[in-house]
Amino acid sequence: MPESRRLFFALSLPTALQKQVIRWRADNFEPEDGRPVAAANLHLTLAFLGDVSDQKAGVLREIATRIQSPAFSLRLDDLGHWPRPGVVWLGTRRAPLALLQLASLLRSHAARNGCHQSTLPFHPHVSLLRGATRPVALPAATPQWQLDATDFSLYESRFHQGRTRYQCLQSWPLLAAPPLPG
Numbered sequence: 001m002p003e004s005r006r007l008f009f010a011l012s013l014p015t016a017l018q019k020q021v022i023r024w025r026a027d028n029f030e031p032e033d034g035r036p037v038a039a040a041n042l043h044l045t046l047a048f049l050g051d052v053s054d055q056k057a058g059v060l061r062e063i064a065t066r067i068q069s070p071a072f073s074l075r076l077d078d079l080g081h082w083p084r085p086g087v088v089w090l091g092t093r094r095a096p097l098a099l100l101q102l103a104s105l106l107r108s109h110a111a112r113n114g115c116h117q118s119t120l121p122f123h124p125h126v127s128l129l130r131g132a133t134r135p136v137a138l139p140a141a142t143p144q145w146q147l148d149a150t151d152f153s154l155y156e157s158r159f160h161q162g163r164t165r166y167q168c169l170q171s172w173p174l175l176a177a178p179p180l181p182g
């Protein structure tokens, strides 16, 4: 049997933002609302690949190396709850075109390489709580954080000793905006 690993492309959150998010989460949710996602695991998935052989992962890494997509910033100014699958998430009211295009590109390459892609529309989000299947009182005030995406990464999801850990395998830069003339 060839080796396979559970992989996904995602945007990471800088450590400072991770800290702000978990502090705010601790102040605004109750333990019974759901299981907090560990700070280091906070991310925004671009394309979920599923269990992928090392050979296929190599092909997708090659493709990622050739991607030339612009850097972008997004406001994390939206908050929601999906009782199924039980996720409280942080999202954005206005997704930048560059984010949507990058996710779409990665998803179409994934599909072309045999990684099943959900038919649900892409809804960019950072999962904050899992196992949140019961009603949750969301805080009235939505935070207004900014995420500056200057690169995207391939992550491996590992389950070890009862914990899920996402390990960054490789990152690729997004293209910096050219300086304004004058």
Ligand code: 2AM
Pocket (backbone or CB within 6 Å): 008, 045, 048, 087, 118, 126, 127, 157
């Ligand atoms: P979620 O945060 O909404 O649960 C790693 O599992 C990441 O891939 C998670 O962020 C998860 O999204 C996302 N993902 C997307 N589709 C998935 C699927 N079919 N199974 C597991 N994770 C999926």
